[in-house]
Amino acid sequence: MIEEEEDILTILKILVIGESDVGKSSLLIRFTDDTFQEGMPATIGMDFKAKVVKVDNNNVKLAIWDTAGSERFRSLTPNFYRGAHGAILVYDVTKRETFDKLDTWLNELNAYQTRDVVKMLVGNKIDKENRLVSKEEGLRWAQKHKTLFIEASARTREGVKTAFEELVEKIIQTPGLWEATSKRANIRLDEKGETKSTWCQGWCA
Numbered sequence: 001m002i003e004e005e006e007d008i009l010t011i012l013k014i015l016v017i018g019e020s021d022v023g024k025s026s027l028l029i030r031f032t033d034d035t036f037q038e039g040m041p042a043t044i045g046m047d048f049k050a051k052v053v054k055v056d057n058n059n060v061k062l063a064i065w066d067t068a069g070s071e072r073f074r075s076l077t078p079n080f081y082r083g084a085h086g087a088i089l090v091y092d093v094t095k096r097e098t099f100d101k102l103d104t105w106l107n108e109l110n111a112y113q114t115r116d117v118v119k120m121l122v123g124n125k126i127d128k129e130n131r132l133v134s135k136e137e138g139l140r141w142a143q144k145h146k147t148l149f150i151e152a153s154a155r156t157r158e159g160v161k162t163a164f165e166e167l168v169e170k171i172i173q174t175p176g177l178w179e180a181t182s183k184r185a186n187i188r189l190d191e192k193g194e195t196k197s198t199w200c201q202g203w204c205a
Contacts, residue, residue: 009058010178012171013083014164016066017105018090019098023124026154027090028066031164036155053165055172062168081112085178086120086167091133093123093151099133099141106145116177119147120167127153 016024030036032049049064067080087109091098102121109117123138135151142149148166152159171177 007059008052008061009055010172011061011063012085012168012178014062014064014167015081015084015087015109016064016090017087017109019092019095019101019105022090022092022095022098023154024066024090027088027122027124027152027160027163028064030154030157030160032064034157053168055165055169060168060172062164064164078112081109082114084113084117085115085171086118088120088122088163088167089147090122090124091138092125093131093133093138094125094128096132099123099137102141116174118167118170118174118177119145120163121145121147121149122159122163123149123151125153125155126151126158127155 016028018024026036028049032051048066051062051064052059053062054060065080065084089102089105089109091102093099106119109119121138121142123133123135138151139149141147148170150159150163150166152163154160
């Protein structure tokens with residue numbers, strides 16, 4: 001079975017963070033269960049999902065944590081961030097205030113992280129017409145903060161699988177960021193002919 005320990009290259013802790021009602025839980029459930037629920041209630045405290053993905057024919061188990069964006073749950077923060085390998089910062093392209101608060105979330109992540117964390121910026125809800133944050137603005141933020149970047153829609157599936165899988169690929173490509181849980185520790189990532197997210201280090205346009 002794919003879940004058996006000897007078949008798992010490593011286990012990675014992934015965080016999904018951002019303001020309330022940006023669609024963090026919808027992105028998570030779309031990725032793990034491939035379902036979408038209209039009007040999903042706000043997360044209370046934390047939610048957790050696990051999923052196994054393939055990276056160059058190696059199975060990687062993801063422990064994905066979704067936390068409430070509400071201030072009243074901020075006391076949960078230190079334990080939530082501890083030991084994370086990757087983080088997805090989510091904003092709603094139709095709500096500028098959620099984009100404006102990204103710096104706050106990034107500062108919190110940087111303050112509590114216990115190792116280097118690979119970061120992915122996701123502009124969610126691109127299926128909606130009343131966009132207030134352009135793709136170019138998201139890209140500039142990603143360039144400034146050296147994060148991966150993609151736009152997505154939990155409703156239509158667009159970009160969701162790519163966001164999670166490319167975050168995992170970047171983690172695996174980063175020496176010293178993860179440890180193998182099986183003997184099959186040596187992997188190589190081949191180029192794939194898929195739509196890729198943008199990895200910004202100040203040079204992407």
